[in-house]
Amino acid sequence: xxxxxxxxxxxxxxxxxxxxxxxxxxxxxxxxxxxxxxxxxxxxxxxxxxxxxxxxxxxxxxxxxxxxxxxxxxxxxxxxxxxxxxxxxxxxxxxxxxxxxxxxxxxxxxxxxxxxxxxxxxxxxxxxxxxxxxxxxxxxxxxxxxxxxxxxxxxxxxxxxxxxxxxxxxxxxxxxxxxxxxxxxxxxxxxxxxxxxxxxxxxxxxxxxxxxxxxxxxxxxxxxxxxxxxxxxxxxxxxxxxxxxxxxxxxxxxxxxxxxxxxxxxxxxxxxxxxxxxxxxxxxxx
Numbered sequence: 001x002x003x004x005x006x007x008x009x010x011x012x013x014x015x016x017x018x019x020x021x022x023x024x025x026x027x028x029x030x031x032x033x034x035x036x037x038x039x040x041x042x043x044x045x046x047x048x049x050x051x052x053x054x055x056x057x058x059x060x061x062x063x064x065x066x067x068x069x070x071x072x073x074x075x076x077x078x079x080x081x082x083x084x085x086x087x088x089x090x091x092x093x094x095x096x097x098x099x100x101x102x103x104x105x106x107x108x109x110x111x112x113x114x115x116x117x118x119x120x121x122x123x124x125x126x127x128x129x130x131x132x133x134x135x136x137x138x139x140x141x142x143x144x145x146x147x148x149x150x151x152x153x154x155x156x157x158x159x160x161x162x163x164x165x166x167x168x169x170x171x172x173x174x175x176x177x178x179x180x181x182x183x184x185x186x187x188x189x190x191x192x193x194x195x196x197x198x199x200x201x202x203x204x205x206x207x208x209x210x211x212x213x214x215x216x217x218x219x220x221x222x223x224x225x226x227x228x229x230x231x232x233x234x235x236x237x238x239x240x241x242x243x244x245x246x247x248x249x250x251x252x253x254x255x256x257x258x259x260x261x262x263x264x265x266x267x268x269x270x271x272x273x274x275x276x277x278x279x280x281x282x283x284x285x286x
Contacts, residue, residue, distance in 0.1 A: 007107075007182050009035065009059040009226040010233065012086075012263070012270070016277040019044060021101075022150065027158055029165065033110040035061050037154045039101040043070050046093035053088035055273065057229075058222050058262050062111045062122070062213075064104045064129055064136075068144045071097035075144045077129035077137060081122030082108040082213050084222060086264040102144060102153045108219070109178045112211045113168035114161065119213035136160065173197050174211045177204060181216070186224030187248035190217050224248070225262045228255070232267055233274055240267075 017023070022041055026034035063080045071094070093099045112119050115132050122132070129137040139160050140153075147153045177197045180188060188196075193216055194204045208216045224247050231246075232238050240252055249255040256266070263270050 007223075007226075008230075009061060010229055011059055012055040012057045013274055013277050014233070015274065024150065024154055027162070030158065030161055033106060033113060033161075035059075035105040035107055037150070037157070038103050038105060039066075039150050039153070040099075041150045043068075043098045043100045043148055046091075046095055046097050046099045053090045055086060055264065056083070056089050057086045057264075058083045058225065060108050060219065060222050060226055061105045062108050062119075063106070064133060066102045066129075066141065066144050067092065068100045068102065069094065069097050070099065070145065073145060075141055077141055079122075079127045079129050079132050081119070081125045081127070082219075082222075083124050084214065084218055084262075085124065086262065100148075100150075102150065104157065108214070109174060109212045113170060114164060115169075118210045120209050122213040136164075171207060171211055173199055173204070174207050177208075177216060181220050181223050185227045185247055186220040186222070188220065190215075190220075193220070221258070222262070225258065228259065229263070229270075232271065 019042075020040055021038065023036040023038045025031065025036055060082065062082050064077065065080060066075055066077045068075050106114075108119075114136060116134050117132055119132070129141070140157055143156055144153065147156055177193050180193055180196055190201050190204065194201045197204060199207075205215050208214060208219065212219060214222075228243060228247055231243060240255060243249070244252055244255050247255070249258070259270075260266055265273070
């Protein structure tokens with residue numbers, strides 16, 4: 001199988017890094033499967049704060065998220081399927097408790113490789129980890145209270161996933177179609193994608209429902225939106241009209257409408273939100 005091109009989708013606040021939220025990359029062996037690991041660097045006291053709920057935009061990824069409460073000795077875990085719309089995430093920690101978070105962010109088209117069952121009907125959904133990753137949940141959930149730092153949790157999880165890597169499920173049609181979507185930045189229609197993968201459009205849609213949880217058309221639109229979002233943030237001379245041509249939008253209004261549809265706000269306000277947490281930009285755009 002050919003390697004996918006470099007693709008690093010971004011969150012609504014990609015520069016955000018603090019003791020409550022940090023991201024770490026996966027190993028080289030897993031980088032085509034995992035966008036990053038994220039969570040709290042070490043257990044912290046949950047304090048009351050007045051911050052607004054976190055905006056979560058469609059990032060073409062899926063997450064396994066564990067919330068660890070060391071005060072109650074409890075671990076809750078959830079699997080967040082691929083999203084095709086924005087939503088706001090609320091802090092659910094108990095005030096005054098010692099807590100931490102640990103999460104694995106998979107590329108949406110690669111999570112199935114480690115799953116027990118299909119990704120069908122997971123779009124915009126939140127499920128117990130065990131409903132899709134029972135084998136993995138049984139191994140890593142019991143270790144969450146024992147492993148205190150984010151790096152310890154990552155190291156243990158990497159060992160588990162690497163051990164499983166030789167037995168993961170792969171689908172050549174899905175992988176090749178994803179590569180075409182990424183190479184063309186989401187601009188190809190489904191008929192051309194199907195033709196280049198030597199399958200019918202109906203067959204391609206069936207495979208994407210099973211392995212990704214979303215249609216190839218919707219995924220293509222989300223990938224295009226993510227490439228656009230990256231250009232908005234990292235191109236100092238970003239121009240909407242140039243982006244219309246570059247990414248294959250019908251016209252300027254089409255681009256602006258689709259961006260707002262996925263981001264829940266216009267480009268100007270999205271940039272204000274993104275840059276309020278600016279730290280080391282070079283850590284993000286790699």
